[in-house]
Amino acid sequence: MTKLETLQLKLTATRVRMGVIEATHGAGCGHPGGSLSAADVLTYLYFREMRIDPEQPQDPNRDRFVLSKGHCAPGLYATLAERGFFPVADLPTLRHSNSYLQGHPNMNTVPGVDMSTGSLGQGVSAACGMALGAKKLGSDINVYTLLGDGEIEEGECWEAFMFANHYKLDNLCIMIDVNGLQIDGATRDVMNSEPLDHKMDAFGFNTIVCNGNSFADLEQAFKMFDLSHGSGKPTCFLLRTTKGLGVSYMENAVDWHGKAPNDEEYAQAMTELRAAHATLEKEIEFNNG
């Protein structure tokens, strides 16, 4: 990845973050914290990694993505909108009674959403089913799913992890957004799941620990996933991230797990993100010149 490509991804991720703020502010509720920690990996997936076409959201040969941590719908919706699946202008209708942008992802109303999710622990099972289905079809489809580090407290996740290994789903990439926070506090205090790398290794995964907010790290991680095809091992990314990244007052603040910015907070967040956006544009211009 060239420096310019990295800058462009950062620019896109900044716009995705703006979308998260627009959506949650428009809704008056929702989950900005985990959407912001996941904005970079979502951007990388939809702008660099996945085989998808916004013009054909139901193409049977597309790669699949399941947002198992469905409450981060604002992040997914902002990414899909930015990628062209539906208008960015619709984002503030999130959670409104007449909107197709349901509070949690709905595969039947939102173009580009591959699975309805929201109840934690369930998306990863569906992703396993998609990966198994792709294998049975003899298809080269990849299946990606993003979980929260709080979500994996659900027992179903570990059933699914066993299943992925047992059925040798090396076309499945399970990504855990390890931002360290959940509703009631730090995950290590609420229910400690560490050492996650050892656990995922023990469950038979090709485990990759990386900075989930670094595009260089993400590029390496996805390369290792690509290289693992044929190994018979499913891949797991442990993405070390910062919850709320990109909006100063939301960063590493547990309060911002599930709270929308008010008008004043919205203005501040947008000012910060617009400034970051402008800086990136200048850097891109400089690198282009």
Place this chain on the structure above:
Amino acid sequence: MADIKKIATRVSYGNTLVELAQQGADNLVVFDADLAAATKTEIFRKEYPDRHFDCGIAEQNMVGVAAGMATMGYVPFVSSFAMFVAGRGFEQIRNSIGYPHLNVKIAATHAGLSVGEDGASHQCCEDIALMRSIPGMVVLSPADDVEARAAVIAAYNYQGPVYLRFSRLATPVFHDPETYEFQIGKGEKLTDGYDIAVISTGLMTNEALRAAVLAKRQGMNVRVINMPTIKPIDEEIILTAARECGRIITVEEHSIIGGLGEAVCSVVSEKLPVPVRRIGVMDQFGHSGPANEVLRDYGLTADNIVNVIRDIVRPDAKA
């Protein structure tokens, strides 16, 4: 009676999966949770091992995997005991199959009390209530081998989630396979009568038929209606019975809370109020014992149905 064929509907299920595959249902896949021998999906596994997936003792994940598989164009049948797939897997069925309306068939065996010896932990009398409360879920409860086979085929051909309820106990086959026609949402009038209507489902239809014969000897003409689809319920056949018979008894191997009885009550109370007596498992758990003894202990027999019929039709008569 020796020449009457007895088959458990779970066996009908396993056999029909194979038949569907043999007839070209290439997108049919089967999931089980370490109970293939009991749910009879092993019959399918033996013939089509590459289309049968054991998920281990992990029903929640099994339901979710089936949902994902359905999004890829497959028609998954997921199987376990009713208690474990409908009970433990309820929220997965509701959110991962029901809400997105995915084309998954949930085939639950060992429903009701007739599980027998395993006792209350394994006897599921709540599954109909759970499943019919999920929007868009079709709930089928066949009464014998012929109907069970037809129900599996209908479920496969139907686009959307279906819950199928099967039994462990081998019971008499009373439908004629040559003439029987199954349609989702349609009840079946088995005997004509105007004194009272008995609406039954699953294994209880056999008991209702026997009860009708016993009642006839006592001069009471009973209309027996078999209700293999609990949802969507056949309103027409219920309202006709209400109009023509004036009173209804429902019989089910399920809690009287939330099952066939309440489904029938919902119809008549809003459209044509008539008295309805529900025979089923009262608000209580089952216990261990041979299936027929447990069913007897809970009043789920022809003898008890006749007693209830007589109480209603001839309240002044001595028992």
